[in-house]
Amino acid sequence: MQAREFSPPTSPRRIIYPPPMLSNSPITSLLDSLLRCPSSIQTRSQAQQLHALLLKSHPRPSPLLFSLYSALALVSDALLAFSADPSPSSSCYAEVIRCSTARGLFDHSLSAFVRMRSSGTPLGHAVLPSVLKSCAAIRDPHLGAAVHGFLIRSGWIADFFTANALLNMYCKLSRAEDERRNSPAGAMGRDGANGDLTSFRSMQVQGSCLKSVRMVFDEMPERDVVSWNTLIAGTAENGMYLEALDMVKGMSVAGLKPDSFTLSSILPIFAEHVDYKKGKEIHGFAKRHALDSDVFIGSSLIDMYANCTNVDYMCRVFDLLPNPDAISWNSTIAGLVQNAMFDEGLNLFREMLLLQIKPMPVTFSSIMPACAHLTRLHLGKQLHGYVIRGGFNRNVFVSSSLVDMYVKCGNVHIARRVFDGMPSPDIVSCTAMIMGYALHGPAQEALSLFRRMEMEIGKPNHVAFVAVLTACSHAGLVDEAWEYFHKMSKNYGLTPRLEHYAAVADLLGRAGKLEEAYDFISTMHIKPTASVWSTLLAASRVHKNAKFAEKVSAKILEIEPKDMGSHVLMSNIYSAAGRWKEAAKVRMTMKHKGMRKRPAYSWIEVKNELHAFMAHDKSHPWYDKIMKALEVLTEQMTREGYVPNTEDVLHDVEEEQKRHMLCGHSERLAIAFGIISTPPGTTIRVTKNLRVCVDCHTATKFISKIVGREIVVRDLNRFHHFRDGECSCKDYW
DNA sequence: ATAGGGTTAG
Structure with a gap:
């Protein structure tokens, strides 16, 4: 087997290398033909026998051997053979680099590349895209830049596949940069949990990797659909939605038609912005171009409709998908659960299991909230068993959802045990646990876990503060609550939101400081909503202060004339005070306004x-x-x-x-x-x-x-x- | 050989 020479388009450097030793014995061609037919070899021992024969007859392992090992998922054997080979041929290097990358062994791939470079072996084709993919995977910007430099010096940058892979590498590195900037607060939530960071990010200079993406793209003499799609996906993933949409136009102007890749990278934009109209337009475009049967587009459409709360359309897309895969099932299950259709979600989950579609970690983190909402402890425990047997409990999403499920099902001790068993708890799992203590009562546990989170896990976000303030509120810890309320802006640069004001107001109200709470809400820096005021209504009922309740009620009805809670509570307060006529009047008003009490x-x-x-x-x-x-x-x-x-x-x-x-x-x-x-x-x-x-x-x-x-x-x-x-x-x- | 979809805490 001769290593095929493949010269880069312009090669400023010539490398002299020894020609591979050739052997034309009949056994070699027999072995080669066996290797070419990997389906005839099915076990490790067969592969190793072949390997042994090959070693005897052939001075160097054939690159096909590496393909065979890789196809049998025996990469360690491949790597062993590779390290034993004193001077692998160019195509052996290529094969090892390719298999290692494909199997996720990025370090091996890169060290093979380094060895290849230092031995002066010429680069075969199809090596650099794998190398770039490995650089992206291990998120090493320095190595990435070094390879970029090499591409320029060697002229490989002119190769389409290589340049596109380089683009993709910078996109991935840019996302890593972004995550590092936001850490340790954790990943950004779709609901804008780190809203302050989002606005902050748009003001600051974009990371250097995103600039490199643009630069590489701009300097490409020609761009194909893949180049455009990579740029668009990278831009969208970095949160620059308008720019990404503009690029879709730019792509059309350049004479390239958006394809299924383009659509599935821009659909999440409409999902996130809850832009139902635009999302539907994309759906129409997909239909007209016969792209709507693509599972990737299907799953994105399902997610988009779910986020726009159109469950009917979501189900229709799912039902019409010719070959839904596990992810399409997950998206639909998650969509149902997120839209509070818990039973439907659980039913679809059962159907998925009946059809022998293997659940994945996401399946469990999507379905667990359904058990949590319905307080289905026994069902949740069964699923927990499934999670353990499947080894899914290593996944933070799964474990966080389990912690929350046990909390919501009333078992805070098991929740803590799951939490303590997590190898690296994050902000979300911590917050779920803190909220658990807040809901169940032991406020000191909540506060001490919050302190531990600050020291060991990362920067608390808005939700974490909601949890700790709720804990203070339920336990009547007024001083501590003030401390945390001030801390959030002073130490962490988080602007208090409605829910934080509501928690403090609720606490002041419960503690009987009704007037103080009233002033607190009146002087908020954001316009109070009816729900913030209604925390005081509950307080005035507990403290039997009908006069104060009337004052608050007026405030609420000013904002929400049809606020249910306000009417019901006023009616309760009047009834409790024996003021039946006034209570009846409130109920009459409700009738006139066409309001019906939510049945208990x-x-x-x-x-x-x-x-x-x-x-x-x-x-x-x-x-x-x-x-x-x-x-x-x-x-x-x-x-x-x-x-x-x-x-x-x-x-x-x-x-x-x-x-x-x-x-x-x-x-x-x-x-x-x-x-x-x-x-x-x-x-x-x-x-x-x-x-x-x-x-x-x-x-x-x-x-x-x-x-x-x-x-x-x-x-x-x-x-x-x-x-x-x-x-x-x-x-x- | 290069590009794409889904998840947890209020």
Whole structure:
């Protein structure tokens, strides 16, 4: 086998090298023909026998041997043979560099290249694109620049494939540069979690690698579709959306038609900017050019429609994809879950498993939030088992979603165990854990984890501050909250957002500092929304200050005349004060404005199934048994000293009737069902879509003591752990 | 031989 000489277009340097030794024995041609037919060799030992024969008959390993080893995924054998060879031929080098890069062994690829250069072996074709890809993969800008210099000196830069690979390398390096600049705050979220950095970035000088991309592109004497697509993808990935779109135009002007690569790199732009109209236009373009059956475009379209909340279109794209792959399935599952269609997401996930499509780490991080939202602890545990068996728990996305799932399903200890098992926790997983402590009560744990995050993990972002402020708020830590609130702008350059103001206002309100909270909101640097004001409404109810509530309510209705929470809470406050006429008036207003109260419901997972209850809803098959159990329980509770607290009952009815109404509250039905359908001692976990009412809170404390069980109730705002007549919230919620 | 799609915390 003769090494094929391939001269670069202009070669300023001539390298003298010894000619390869040739052997024309019949055995060699037999071996070569065997090597050319890799399907005839299927085991490692066959490959090694062949290798041995080859060594005896042939002075140098054939490059085909390396291809064979690579095809059998035996790269270590290939590398061994390569290192044993005192002077590999040019094509052996090429083959080793190519296989190593293709198999992700970038260091091996690059060291082979270095050895090749120092031995003076001439470069075969197809070597440099692999070398450039390896430089990009190991994110080494210095090595990349050195290879760039070599390309210029040797003239290889004039080769299309090489120049395009160089472009791509600078795009990848530029993204690495960008990530380094933002670290250790972590990667940028699509929702603009690091908004301040985004605006900051547009002001500062772009990284040198992005400049190199432009430079290489501009200096290319000719550009093909790949050059344009690489430039466009790199520009879009670096967040320069308008420029990327302009380049698509530039490409057309240059006489090149956008293809499936072009479309799949610009579609994420419309997804991110929630530009449904433009995204749909691209969809139309894809259809007209028969590109809509491409899985890459399909997955991008699915993601774009999901982000634009058009679930119908998203499903249609998925259904019409002729050959959806695992990523198309993932995008659709993620799209459903992100649009709060949790059951549909879980069903599609099951369908995927039934069709034997192998789930990937992303599949789990996409589906886990569905378990978290639905409080499906048992299902989540099953998936956790799958994750462990598949070795997916090394993935930070998967582990973070697991931490969050256990937190939301009420098991903060297992969440912590998963968190502690993470080899390198990041801001997101830390925040999930801090939020877990915030929701469950142990504020000191939240604060100490936050301190650890600052020291060991990285710069906290907006979400992390929301979590720590929520922890302070739920525990009534006023001084600490102020400290963190000031710290975020002073130490980290983060401008407080609505949710941070809301957390502080909520805290001040809970602590009874109503006027201080009012002034705080009034002097915010951004215009307060109805939801910020309504934190004070809840506070004025807890502190029974109807006058203050009226003042706040007026503020809210100024902004949102149809704000549901404000109406309901005002009605509650009037009812509690016995001002039935005013309460009725609020309800009349709601009717006039065409508002309907969101129905309260609670649910519980028993034997891997969800059971949902609405107040006074008799549709559950066990309804009679549940009522019977509640009767017995109420009797015991009364004996223990339970006095119904009827102030949350909205209606102007007799006391006796009110008590009956309290008994029918959805969470009480769910708790009673949990007691009679699970073995004694089992923890009961109930989720409610609204806040727990005062009476149910008291009743649940009694029930936990009577039945000797821990009862975990997740409401709209936080968790309540009832045990032995006490609640973890210490009646402060 | 070079280019493309999906995920976690509020």
